[in-house]
Amino acid sequence: MHPSRRFAVLAAVLLPCAAQVHAQAAPAAGTATPAPPAADVRLDAIARAPSADRIEADIRTLAGFGTRHTLSDTSSDTRGIGAATRWIQSEFERISAACGGCLEVMTVSDTISGETRIPEPTVVTSVIAIQRGHADPGRYVIMSGDIDSRASDVMDATSDAPGANDNASGVAGTLEAARILSRHRFDGSIVYAALAGEEQGLFGGRILAKHARDNGWRVEAVLNNDMIGNTRGITGVVDNTSARVFAEGTRVTETAEEARARRFTGGEVDSPSRNLARYIDRIADRHVPNLDVMMIYRLDRFGRGGHHRPFNDLGYPAVRIMETHEDYTRQHQDLRVEDGIAYGDTVDAVDFDYAAKLTGLNAAVLAGLAWAPPPPANVEIEGAVTAHTTLRWERPDPAQAPGLAGYRVYWRLTTEPQWSHSQWVGDVGEYTLENVVIDNYFFGVAAVDEDGNESPVVFPGAGGSFGDYAP
Structure with missing residues (x-):
């Protein structure tokens, strides 16, 4: 993984709290794609x-x-x-x-x-x-x-x-x-x-x-x-x-x-x-x-x-x-x-x-x-017995998502009801969160368009997959 796609987690990020819902961690150095607006004002x-x-x-x-x-x-x-x-x-x-x-x-x-x-x-x-x-x-x-x-x-x-x-x-x-x-x-x-x-x-x-x-x-x-x-x-x-x-x-x-x-x-x-x-x-x-x-x-x-x-x-x-x-x-x-x-x-x-x-x-x-773009497909996660967590996903056909700006990775403590932390990662299909231990959190990925509209967060694996939305 290239260093430009890694994220150094601050100490505050390691201690999430309910009051920090949707707080965005500091962007990774060298991130090429700027984050879209936080929300679509329309x-x-x-x-x-x-x-x-x-x-x-x-x-x-x-x-x-x-x-x-x-x-x-x-x-x-x-x-x-x-x-x-x-x-x-x-x-x-x-x-x-x-x-x-x-x-x-x-x-x-x-x-x-x-x-x-x-x-x-x-x-x-x-x-x-x-x-x-x-x-x-x-x-x-x-x-x-x-x-x-x-x-x-x-x-x-x-x-x-x-x-x-x-x-x-x-x-x-x-x-x-x-x-x-x-x-x-x-x-x-x-x-x-x-x-x-x-x-x-x-x-x-x-x-x-x-x-x-x-x-x-x-x-x-x-x-x-x-x-x-x-x-x-x-x-x-x-x-x-x-x-x-x-x-x-x-x-x-x-x-x-x-x-x-x-x-x-x-x-x-x-x-x-x-x-x-x-x-x-x-x-x-x-x-x-x-x-x-x-x-x-x-x-x-x-x-x-x-x-x-x-x-x-x-x-x-x-x-x-x-x-x-x-x-x-x-x-x-x-x-x-x-x-x-x-x-x-x-x-x-x-x-x-x-x-x-x-x-x-x-x-x-x-x-x-x-x-919003369609939710990410085939989201996978790995990081057992390591200090870092890596997520991968599939991007849609460009014709289906003409306004796709990129993706946001989410995580939260396993007892929290709402996603409490997120990181804009740009238009990529893989991202590693450094020093965020996979054992301690739940993770997901959402697709974001240029106006700030997001798909629902997709939890890794079959249980959380929106997939092709078909039974």
């Missing part, structure tokens, strides 16, 4: 762009369909899942018309039957809008919300179930993100998805995940937004300054051989989904005013599920973004008043400003990912 404007008024209008429209139960009316123009789905499709088409046809709007559907919650043949139809990337269109980042709603009885397809927060808020946020981001041009592709059949068994997510696999999509990230509009919790806490991101640990598709390797190298908390969650936390800290992300090391809430899970089931990086404080009297409840408590998921309980804030978080994450 993300500030994108994070602030969502309109609470537009989100409110969309939530009121969706709640106004009475019920959006998967088994509800499909022929009415004013009530039921059919009317809601057609309205969402028309909104995506309206957004596309405003950007000169920049969105490919389509439905993705399948007939489901013989299931506990869908016993008779039923067409489950989701609506998606694809904003194709100009340099790397086969790489996808996805934002989703759920179309359907339910009452207390999951099989009740006729009672009113407005589903204002669960999950008109997620669909409204997805529509608003499409309005904002369709004004920009990105390297990678963005998918805005309104998924059906969630309450009956995550069928919309299953269908779209299968569609992605069958069509060879390189899915880099899935942001499932399920309830982003409630700020008053069942405990009485009112909080509009935090959000939760649920992310599973090791991939469910991990092989026995990969699990054996992980036992000796680590990676239990560095799956692509976990490092996607860290990326979201970082975007919030840098670009979304007055919002703190709570990363939760669990697939979903205890014993519960969401539409990111079908993507995780196929090995794709996927997380759930949602409010921190839930009110269970407003979820899966018939409309009623008992003992002075109003039950039911109605519009009056939604905080539209908060939904706009979480929409801004999503939009900034989508933009940062779609502008």
Whole structure:
């Protein structure tokens, strides 16, 4: 290794602390490629762009369909899942018309039957809008919300179930993100998805995940937004300054051989989904005013599920973004008043400003990912029984990353939740950190473009690999 590519670690670097998150160590002498900006300032404007008024209008429209139960009316123009789905499709088409046809709007559907919650043949139809990337269109980042709603009885397809927060808020946020981001041009592709059949068994997510696999999509990230509009919790806490991101640990598709390797190298908390969650936390800290992300090391809430899970089931990086404080009297409840408590998921309980804030978080994450180069591939690490740690990775086809500036190496203590130290290393495929002992830290690599947009950090080995993003 040439001395110009080595890094002398200062004593302070050897003692990382939580307050030094993303602190950059002193650059190596002779580094030829200057570091890009620390962040893309365009993300500030994108994070602030969502309109609470537009989100409110969309939530009121969706709640106004009475019920959006998967088994509800499909022929009415004013009530039921059919009317809601057609309205969402028309909104995506309206957004596309405003950007000169920049969105490919389509439905993705399948007939489901013989299931506990869908016993008779039923067409489950989701609506998606694809904003194709100009340099790397086969790489996808996805934002989703759920179309359907339910009452207390999951099989009740006729009672009113407005589903204002669960999950008109997620669909409204997805529509608003499409309005904002369709004004920009990105390297990678963005998918805005309104998924059906969630309450009956995550069928919309299953269908779209299968569609992605069958069509060879390189899915880099899935942001499932399920309830982003409630700020008053069942405990009485009112909080509009935090959000939760649920992310599973090791991939469910991990092989026995990969699990054996992980036992000796680590990676239990560095799956692509976990490092996607860290990326979201970082975007919030840098670009979304007055919002703190709570990363939760669990697939979903205890014993519960969401539409990111079908993507995780196929090995794709996927997380759930949602409010921190839930009110269970407003979820899966018939409309009623008992003992002075109003039950039911109605519009009056939604905080539209908060939904706009979480929409801004999503939009900034989508933009940062779609502008950034693809994550480094085949990241490897070595350094056992030495004083130094060396990482290697593969660079993408130049056509897929026209703005690639280079790479940043990250490390942190094994007990730290967030990457605490980093070093800009330039446009190289290998780097050695001198006097940083491999036994004491976790390591990763991110690709960076000329504007400062970064890919998620990639942990070495199969457990952390974003790879070609295919299962």
